[in-house]
Amino acid sequence: MTKPRFVYVTYIRTTPEKLWHALIDPEFTRQYWAGTWQDCDWQPGSSWKLMIPDGRVGDAGEVVEIDPPKRLVLSWRNEFMPELKQEGFSRLTYELDPMGDMVKLTVVHEMDRPESKLIEKVSTGWPSLLSSLKSLLETGESLEATRHWPKDM
Numbered sequence: 001m002t003k004p005r006f007v008y009v010t011y012i013r014t015t016p017e018k019l020w021h022a023l024i025d026p027e028f029t030r031q032y033w034a035g036t037w038q039d040c041d042w043q044p045g046s047s048w049k050l051m052i053p054d055g056r057v058g059d060a061g062e063v064v065e066i067d068p069p070k071r072l073v074l075s076w077r078n079e080f081m082p083e084l085k086q087e088g089f090s091r092l093t094y095e096l097d098p099m100g101d102m103v104k105l106t107v108v109h110e111m112d113r114p115e116s117k118l119i120e121k122v123s124t125g126w127p128s129l130l131s132s133l134k135s136l137l138e139t140g141e142s143l144e145a146t147r148h149w150p151k152d153m
Contacts, residue, residue, distance in 0.1 A: 004119035005110040008126050012103050014137045016096045019103050020069030022137055023094060032132040032142040034149045042066060048074050053149045056080055061089060071095050076109070080153075084118045087111065105130070 012019060022028045026037035035053040040046055044066055050059040061075035072094045078084035090111040097104040107130060109122045132146035 003110055003112050004114065004116040005108065006119055006123040006126060008107045008130055010105050010130055010134055011099070012105055012134045012137050013101060014103055016069040016098050016103050018137060019096055019105060022133060023072065028136075032136045032146050033129055034146055036149065042068075048076075052080065052153075064091070069096055078118055078121075081121075084121065087113050087116055087118050090116070090118055090122075 014022075022032075024038060024040070024042060026039075030037050033050075036058060037051050039049040039051055040063065042063060044063055046063045048061050048063055049057050052058045057079045059076055060079050061077055063072070064075055065071060065073035074092045075089045076092045077089045078087075088111075090109060093106075093108040093110075095104075095106040095108075097106070107126060109119060109126065111119050128143065128146055132143040136142040
């Protein structure tokens with residue numbers, strides 16, 4: 001049986017350095033990732049947290065691999081939805097490949113647990129967040145739908 005896996009590829013008119021910054025800088029992520037920010041010092045083995053605007057920890061894990069501005073691998077566990085938290089840790093990989101005046105961004109989110117509800121959930125979340133990131137970098141404005149944390153979560 002193959003493990004659950006979500007893969008998303010997009011091309012963004014930017015530099016690898018600007019995209020890297022956009023992926024890890026707390027002030028930047030707030031603009032396209034529903035007001036959340038990442039708490040991390042971005043060293044191998046460092047703890048990583050995605051903080052919800054109300055102060056809760058949304059997701060947590062650690063930096064597995066980091067090679068700026070090319071590759072970032074995080075272990076990732078949802079912390080605020082009990083049915084997802086109990087699934088344990090998944091793995092998120094960002095790969096940035098420069099291609100002329102753009103960067104190919106590949107996002108892979110995977111888990112060793114068959115029929116993962118977490119991978120099912122992130123498969124619906126990542127496309128809008130990454131589209132918003134692309135819009136923000138290319139136009140200076142994120143997508144309205146990704147600017148604020150949902151009231152019912």
